[in-house]
Amino acid sequence: MIVSPVHFPALPPISGGSVPLPQLSQRSSYAYERGTWAMLEGLMAIGKLRDKKVLTVWFPDYFCAEPLELFKQFSINIQWYPVTTELHPDWDRINAMDQIKAADAFVLVHYFGFPNDLEHAQEFCRDRSIALIEDCAHVMVPFGAVGSTGIISVFSPWKFLSVPDGGVLSTHQSMSQYVTVYPSIGRWGRWGRWLLKRELQRVCSGMGMNWFYYRQGSSSAQGEAQSVVSQDPSPTWLSRAFIQRTMIANSSIATIRRANFHDFGRRLQHQAVVTPLFESLPDGVVPLSFPLRSRALAQPIATALVKQGIPATCWPRLPEIVQNNVQGSSGAQWLSTHLLFFPIHQHITQKQIEYMATTLITVCSA
Numbered sequence: 001m002i003v004s005p006v007h008f009p010a011l012p013p014i015s016g017g018s019v020p021l022p023q024l025s026q027r028s029s030y031a032y033e034r035g036t037w038a039m040l041e042g043l044m045a046i047g048k049l050r051d052k053k054v055l056t057v058w059f060p061d062y063f064c065a066e067p068l069e070l071f072k073q074f075s076i077n078i079q080w081y082p083v084t085t086e087l088h089p090d091w092d093r094i095n096a097m098d099q100i101k102a103a104d105a106f107v108l109v110h111y112f113g114f115p116n117d118l119e120h121a122q123e124f125c126r127d128r129s130i131a132l133i134e135d136c137a138h139v140m141v142p143f144g145a146v147g148s149t150g151i152i153s154v155f156s157p158w159k160f161l162s163v164p165d166g167g168v169l170s171t172h173q174s175m176s177q178y179v180t181v182y183p184s185i186g187r188w189g190r191w192g193r194w195l196l197k198r199e200l201q202r203v204c205s206g207m208g209m210n211w212f213y214y215r216q217g218s219s220s221a222q223g224e225a226q227s228v229v230s231q232d233p234s235p236t237w238l239s240r241a242f243i244q245r246t247m248i249a250n251s252s253i254a255t256i257r258r259a260n261f262h263d264f265g266r267r268l269q270h271q272a273v274v275t276p277l278f279e280s281l282p283d284g285v286v287p288l289s290f291p292l293r294s295r296a297l298a299q300p301i302a303t304a305l306v307k308q309g310i311p312a313t314c315w316p317r318l319p320e321i322v323q324n325n326v327q328g329s330s331g332a333q334w335l336s337t338h339l340l341f342f343p344i345h346q347h348i349t350q351k352q353i354e355y356m357a358t359t360l361i362t363v364c365s366a
């Protein structure tokens with residue numbers, strides 16, 4: 001039986017939860033407006049360290065186009081390496097790529113908060129004197145070796161916490177002389193608009209309006225409405241203060257997200273229409289969302305689910321060059337057309353999880 005549609009909250013204004021940030025020895029952290037800015041400033045620092053006017057950086061081809069728009073404005077030569085449909089770097093094909101020898105930096109993404117091939121990437125980069133960058137935009141806080149292995153690692157706490165902006169760059173302390181740091185700013189308009197949107201969402205949903213249907217297109221795999229990267233790298237001081245406070249204090253966010261992940265996964269067992277991308281939840285992982293592989297194309301399913309009030313999403317647009325590389329980027333293209341993402345954040349209730357699972361099975365079986 002399908003329970004009646006329920007309101008799905010996005011991350012609302014400041015909630016009480018927080019997470020411990022393990023002390024990273026010999027590393028420094030800096031706040032920026034977004035993870036995109038944190039990455040850019042980290043790349044610039046590597047450029048200074050290596051005394052390079054143009055930095056050649058290899059990104060996985062399963063990557064969203066938006067951050068690259070900013071990088072293109074700077075002296076960064078973007079190259080692509082293929083990923084498998086399991087989201088790992090396709091090492092056999094990468095090893096066969098002659099041009100990778102000229103790489104300055106290699107970006108490893110820990111997709112959706114799950115550790116990627118860190119040891120392999122570290123060895124690969126060490127053997128070729130390439131700087132390893134850990135893209136932890138989907139990782140809430142560093143854990144194990146995740147987030148503290150790359151010469152820089154980049155976090156995107158605004159995706160996990162109730163704030164409109166906030167990216168963090170973590171570097172080896174030896175890099176600090178090369179990092180440009182920006183003061184945090186007020187920008188109350190941004191906070192005001194964000195709070196207004198959250199309130200509007202709460203009121204509309206309370207009146208039974210399907211918020212996500214009307215906002216279609218503005219949500220993403222991050223489970224939150226994506227704002228456009230600003231031209232200003234500074235974080236707002238309120239976001240920065242909140243991120244600092246919540247990342248140091250103790251938290252229930254990780255526990256709730258993990259419990260929601262297990263709950264949703266359990267409800268999808270014993271059916272053949274969708275398969276979880278990750279079968280288990282290793283210790284330390286705080287999932288960004290619940291990714292599922294769909295047998296059919298994901299977009300029509302997401303559209304049907306949004307009509308039912310469920311904020312299911314697909315991966316944001318791939319870079320054009322990847323989209324056009326039908327053979328070379330077949331893994332990324334398959335992932336972008338067949339993965340669906342479901343919110344399991346700290347404000348989702350059990351009832352909503354039950355509704356998501358039953359509606360998903362019904363829509364996919366139709």
Ligand SMILES: Cc1ncc(COP(=O)(O)O)c(C=O)c1O
Pocket residue numbers: 034035036037063064067109135137138155156166167222229
């Ligand atoms: C893998 C990955 N890296 C980096 C970014 C950029 O992070 P932010 O949204 O904080 O700018 C994103 C954002 O969508 C992402 O998915």
